[in-house]
Amino acid sequence: MDAQSITTKERLAIPRQQMPSQNPEMRSHNFREVNLGYTAELAQREAQRCLQCKNPACVKGCPVNIKIDKFIKLIADGDFAGAARKIKEDNVLPAVCGRVCPQEDQCEKECVLTKKYTSVAIGNLERFAADYERETGNVELPTVAAPTGKKVAVIGSGPAGLSCANDLVQLGHAVTVFEALHELGGVLMYGIPQFRLPKEIVQAEIEGMKKLGVNFITNAVAGRSITVDELLEEEKFDAIFIGVGAGLPWFMGIPGENLLGVYSANEFLTRVNLMKSYQFPDNDTPVFNCKGKSVAVFGGGNTAMDAVRTAKRLGAEHAYIVYRRSEAEMPARIEEVHHAREEGIEFLMLMNPLEFIGNEAQWLTGATCLRMELGEPDDSGRRRPVPIKDSEFILPIDMAVISIGNGSNPLIKQTTPDIDVSKRDTIVVDITTMATSKENVYAGGDIVTGGATVILAMGAGRTAAAAIHAKMMGTAVVS
Numbered sequence: 001m002d003a004q005s006i007t008t009k010e011r012l013a014i015p016r017q018q019m020p021s022q023n024p025e026m027r028s029h030n031f032r033e034v035n036l037g038y039t040a041e042l043a044q045r046e047a048q049r050c051l052q053c054k055n056p057a058c059v060k061g062c063p064v065n066i067k068i069d070k071f072i073k074l075i076a077d078g079d080f081a082g083a084a085r086k087i088k089e090d091n092v093l094p095a096v097c098g099r100v101c102p103q104e105d106q107c108e109k110e111c112v113l114t115k116k117y118t119s120v121a122i123g124n125l126e127r128f129a130a131d132y133e134r135e136t137g138n139v140e141l142p143t144v145a146a147p148t149g150k151k152v153a154v155i156g157s158g159p160a161g162l163s164c165a166n167d168l169v170q171l172g173h174a175v176t177v178f179e180a181l182h183e184l185g186g187v188l189m190y191g192i193p194q195f196r197l198p199k200e201i202v203q204a205e206i207e208g209m210k211k212l213g214v215n216f217i218t219n220a221v222a223g224r225s226i227t228v229d230e231l232l233e234e235e236k237f238d239a240i241f242i243g244v245g246a247g248l249p250w251f252m253g254i255p256g257e258n259l260l261g262v263y264s265a266n267e268f269l270t271r272v273n274l275m276k277s278y279q280f281p282d283n284d285t286p287v288f289n290c291k292g293k294s295v296a297v298f299g300g301g302n303t304a305m306d307a308v309r310t311a312k313r314l315g316a317e318h319a320y321i322v323y324r325r326s327e328a329e330m331p332a333r334i335e336e337v338h339h340a341r342e343e344g345i346e347f348l349m350l351m352n353p354l355e356f357i358g359n360e361a362q363w364l365t366g367a368t369c370l371r372m373e374l375g376e377p378d379d380s381g382r383r384r385p386v387p388i389k390d391s392e393f394i395l396p397i398d399m400a401v402i403s404i405g406n407g408s409n410p411l412i413k414q415t416t417p418d419i420d421v422s423k424r425d426t427i428v429v430d431i432t433t434m435a436t437s438k439e440n441v442y443a444g445g446d447i448v449t450g451g452a453t454v455i456l457a458m459g460a461g462r463t464a465a466a467a468i469h470a471k472m473m474g475t476a477v478v479s
Contacts, residue, residue: 006048008051011048011049011050011051012049012113012117014045014046014048014049015118016046016049016117016118016119016120016121017038017042017043017045017046017121017124019035019036019037019038019121019124020035020036020037020038020039020042021034021035021036021339022034022036024339024342024343024344027195027343028309028312028313028343028344029313030195030313031193031194031195031278031313032194032195033194033195033196033198034195034196034339035099037124037127037128037131038124038125038127038128040080040132043075043080043124043125043128043129044075044076044078046120046121046124046125047072047073047075047076047120047125048076049113049120050069050072050073050076050120051112051113052069052072052073053069053112056068056069057110057111057112058107058108058110058111058120058122059107060110061106061107061108061109061110062106062107062455063106063453063455063456063458063459064090064091064163064455064458064459064462065090066087066090066091066107066126067086067087067089067090068107068122070086071083071084071086071087071125071126071129072120072122072125074086074129075125075128075129080128080129080132080133081132081133081136081138081140083125083129083132084129084130084132084133084138085133085140087126087129087130088142090462091126091455091458092162092163092166092167092205092209092458093159093162093163093188093205093454093458094126094127094129094130095127095130095131095134095201095204095205096159096188096197096201096202096205096454097123097126097454097455097458098123098124098125098126098127098128098129098130098131099123099127099196099197099201100192100196100197100454101123101453101454101455102333102453103122103123104119104333104334104335106453106455107122107123108120108121108122108123134201134204139208141208141211141212142170142212143170144169144170144172144212144213145170145171145172146172147172147173147174148171148172148173148472148473150172150173150174150238150239150472150473151173151174151175151176151235151236151237151238152165152168152173152174152175152176152237152238152239152240152241152468152472153175153176153177153178153231153235153237153239153240153241154168154175154176154177154178154240154241154243155177155178155222155228155240155241155242155243155244155412156177156178156179156180156186156222156242156243156244156245156445156447157177157179157184157185157186157206157216158185158186158187158188158243158244158245158445158446158457159186159187159188159243159445159454159455159457159458159461160241160243160245160444160445160446160447160457160458160460160461160464161177161186161241161243161445161461162177162185162186162205162206162209162458162461163457163458163459163460163461163462163465164241164243164442164444164461164462164464164465164468165177165209165214165241165461165465166209166212166214166465167461167462167465167466167469168465168468168469169209169212169213169214170212171465171469173469173472174213174215175213175214175215176214176215176216176217176237177214177215177216177217178217178220178222178226179216179217179218179219179220180219180220180221180222180244181218181219181274182218182219183218183274184202184203184206184216184218185199185202185203185206186243186245187245187247187446187454188202188454189202189273189274190266190269190270190273190274191266191269191270191273191303191306192269192273192306193269193272193273193306193309193310194273195309195313196306196336199273221411222242222244222411222412223411223412223414223415223416224411224415227415227416228240228242228412228415228416228419228438228441229415229416232440232441238440238472239440239441239442239468239471239472240440240441240442241434241442241443241444241461241464241465241468242412242427242436242441242442242443242444242447243443243444243445243447243457243460243461244409244411244412244445244447245409245445245446245447246406246407246408246409246426246446246447246450246451247266247406247409248406248407248408248409248410249264249265249266249267249402249406249407250402250404250405250406250407251264251402251404252298252353252402252404254353254354254355254356255355255356256355256356256357256358256364256367257356257402259356259358259362259363259364260358260361260362260363260364261288261363261364261398261399261400262356262364262399262400262402263288263399263400263401263402264401264402264403265297265299265303265304265306265307265401265402265403266406268287268288268307268310268401269303269306269307269310271285271286271287272287272310272314278310278313278314287314288398288399289314289315290311290314290315290316290398290399291314291315291316292315292316292317293315293316293317293318293398293399294316294317294318294320294396294397294398294399295308295311295316295318295319295320295397295398295399295400295401296320296321296322296348296367296395296397296399296400296401297311297319297320297321297322297400297401297403298322298323298353298400298401298402298403298404299321299323299402299403299404299405300321300323300325300329300330300331300332301330301331301332301403301405302331302332302333302336303403304321304323304332304401304403305321305332305333305336305337305339305340306336307401307403308320308321308340308345308401309339309340309343309345311399311401312343312344312345316399318346318397319344319345319346320345320346320347320348320395320397321340321345321346321347321348322348322351322353322367322369322395323347323348323349323350323351324350324351324352324372324385325349325350325372325374325382325383325385326349326350326374326383327347327349329374329382329383348369348395350371350372350373350374350385351369351370351371351372351395352369352370352372352385352387353367353368353369353370353400354367354368354369354370354392355367355368356368356400357394363398364397364398364399364400365396365397365398366394366395366396366397367394367395367397367400368392368393368394368395369392369393369394369395370387370388370391370392371387371388371391371393372385372386372387372388373385373386373388374386405450405451406446406450406451407424407425408421408424408425408426408427408446408447408450409447410425412427412447413425416438416441418437418438419436419437419438419441419443420436420437424450426447426448426449426450427443427447427448428448429442429443429444429448431463432463432467433463433464433467434448434460434463434464434467435464435467440471442464442467442468443464444457444460444461444463444464445457445460445461448460
């Protein structure tokens with residue numbers, strides 16, 4: 001069917017094209033990517049569903065305002081490389097965002113087709129275009145402006161930092177990114193499993209930034225090996241962007257959390273993802289031996305899904321999600337919950353742990369849990385879990401992963417007291433510029449918002465980059 005001649009009625013008759021994926025039985029035992037990506041035929045067919053609205057609401061639903069209608073039309077017309085270039089005008093990490101962004105709550109939610117049909121699979125099409133560009137080697141680097149003589153330090157190589165650095169280097173500034181860990185990519189590398197976001201994809205995106213001229217320094221812990229004041233005063237950076245994320249794990253404050261076999265989701269996923277402990281002893285960072293064991297992950301978000309699906313792949317006989325509300329209140333993406341169920345994850349809803357129990361050797365053996373029921377909605381809009389009297393029981397488990405959220409990285413606050421922080425210890429910024437209370441210092445991403453999405457962090461990085469450029473060059477911010 002010719003994309004140019006197709007009628008609206010014909011477009012509406014095309015069903016949403018399903019993403020091919022690995023067989024659940026096979027993928028639950030390996031760390032290869034679950035979703036296999038569209039073929040060219042599937043991508044064009046899906047792109048033909050787009051109505052090419054005159055005022056596309058989907059663009060407004062995207063935190064970085066990708067020209068969604070335009071890149072989809074290019075796919076429909078068969079210009080896949082052109083589609084990738086169009087996306088990259090606004091998004092430096094399309095292969096990443098196409099895989100991990102919650103499009104169903106952002107761009108796809110605004111698609112006009114949702115009124116009577118299913119939305120265009122914007123995320124799947126974004127992934128297809130980015131993968132086509134990378135796999136064919138048809139990558140065109142953007143033009144970099146003449147050097148301005150200005151230096152900018154970016155602290156953190158997660159999505160906020162990478163987005164900010166990318167925009168600034170293209171504007172002609174000398175950009176240095178400081179990363180605390182030994183691998184670049186921040187949460188994209190240590191927090192999201194290989195089966196959802198292959199590490200080589202993140203690395204390929206970063207290699208492109210290196211070619212543009214971004215300088216990366218690893219094993220540099222801001223607030224310890226170097227401070228914000230030192231970067232400004234001794235290293236003579238003209239501006240700093242702080243994108244250190246929210247990497248301080250929260251625990252539940254119940255007895256037994258110090259037992260052996262109790263992890264935070266951060267530690268568990270970092271050991272497995274970044275340090276490849278699933279290949280122990282070939283890689284010398286061990287992780288709990290899950291084979292034949294019972295593992296419970298406490299929480300209901302995407303990180304909890306990542307952790308429990310990882311435990312299943314490490315050989316857990318029983319891999320539980322324990323959540324104090326019902327499935328309807330879970331914040332995890334629908335796709336992740338669906339994939340988890342297919343892989344044999346067991347969902348224990350309306351349960352809350354009271355205490356972890358251990359043996360004489362201080363190894364975890366179980367959790368005392370309380371059954372819950374739902375009451376009235378709380379401040380989050382979700383129904384509040386209410387304990388059911390005398391409903392305690394013991395859940396036998398060998399390992400527990402706590403995945404109830406994260407606090408802000410504390411090192412910047414400790415060493416730069418003149419940067420204002422909120423009651424939650426997030427950095428306070430002017431949201432129009434991402435400027436902090438300290439002159440020439442900006443911040444964005446989870447260190448400002450608390451735990452959020454990759455694309456929201458990228459949007460903050462872009463906003464900050466525009467403001468930093470305007471401040472250094474003495475011009476007005478161009479929106």
